Amino acid sequence: MPTLWWFVLIGALLLGTSFLSGWIRRGPVTAFAIFLVVGALLGPGVLGLVTLSASGANVHWLHVAAEAALVVSLFVTGLKLRLPIRDPGWRMAVRLALPAMVLTVAGIVAIAQVGLGWPFAAALALAAMVSPTDPVLASLVSVDDARDDDALRVALSGEAGLNDGTALPLLILALALMQHQGDPGAVVGHWFAVDVIWGLAGGLLIGFVGGWGLGYVGTHLRHATREVAPSDFLAIGIVLVVYALTKLVDASGFLAAFAAGVGLRRVEVLLTKRADAAEPHDTGDEPAETRVKPNERSRSTPDQPGESVGWVVSDALSFGETFERLIAFALVLAVGIAVVPVASVSGAWIAAALMLVVRPVSVWIATIGSxxxxxxxxxxxxFGIRGLGSLNYLAFALVSGFTGVDDGVLVGIVLTVVATSIIAHGVTVTPLMNWRQRALDAKRQSR
Known part of the structure; x- marks a missing residue:
């Protein structure tokens, strides 16, 4: 399809979802599901106007785009979580990101080995791809902003931010087992020391310290110069530096991006408390970004670092959310184009087992006693929505020497799982969240 027609198509889709955003948000279909269906209609399975496959250079660009969207989304997710570090919401997120994730992976490994006859390493790689939840596509069930302390949304947001720390090491282990010819014990030992212990600890430490330190210095420099110009470059710089440094030392870049957002948020909390102590305001414990006025930016002269950090966080959230949505819509459209020719019955069965049995049972077991x-x-x-994380891991595996089963079979299963999740969760998320809200309102009124 000619480039100009792509501009027309994407512009029309963006305009349509913008014009109808109110109805879409209240209705039973999400904007991501609409983009997926449009992609399927355009692809070779229906109209045949455009073709796209997960092979060659496409895999490289898929990896780059999905990775960029994930990194920014994880940073924004961490920035939205204003919970104290000891809040029970974090403990729930850890339950979901560690034991629930491991149980989910184990369930998919068993299904792939028994049902599909795959070797262990290939089954483990598939499980690591389809098990993590997605921080981008789960926007309707994640926290809306820093004031949102809804327990369900906090748990799902925290899980989406942390579970890459479990999934990626397992994928790396699977690829290492595929490529190693000697004693698997040596592979597992090296993997546990480097990719698990150091990867997780290093990612969290570098991310949090980097987000906190760079955010603190950047905010104070902007306050010292009375700078009120847009500060999205500061947020971009924090994400890029933290992610790159973490990858250079072989730690978890995704965990670092999430922790950097959490670290910058702790700077906001600290400076806001200091500002309130110096000059009490009748704003309660409102986040700093809600206290600044975008329309008065040019006339503002920050009297406290707390006001400067409000601009920093506000700009970071605005840029990050726009960036992640644009890439997410493009990738979902691409999934729709590519999925119809490669959709598989095996992928549909795995998607059904994952969403209806493996994920619910794993979460139930992991939350016993909570x-x-x-x-x-x-x-x-x-609400275990699969999306860009699965696409990123698929591309990572394909460029890193995945073996054991045909690449086309793997691509078909993963794309089928992602497409099924987008449709199934897109259709159910609004009715279920509305039902939950009515139940909560009724409970409050009965007290």
Missing amino acids: GVPWQRRVLIGW
């Missing part, structure tokens, strides 16, 4: 109501545990079990 004190969380059963209704919330059931919803968390269902």
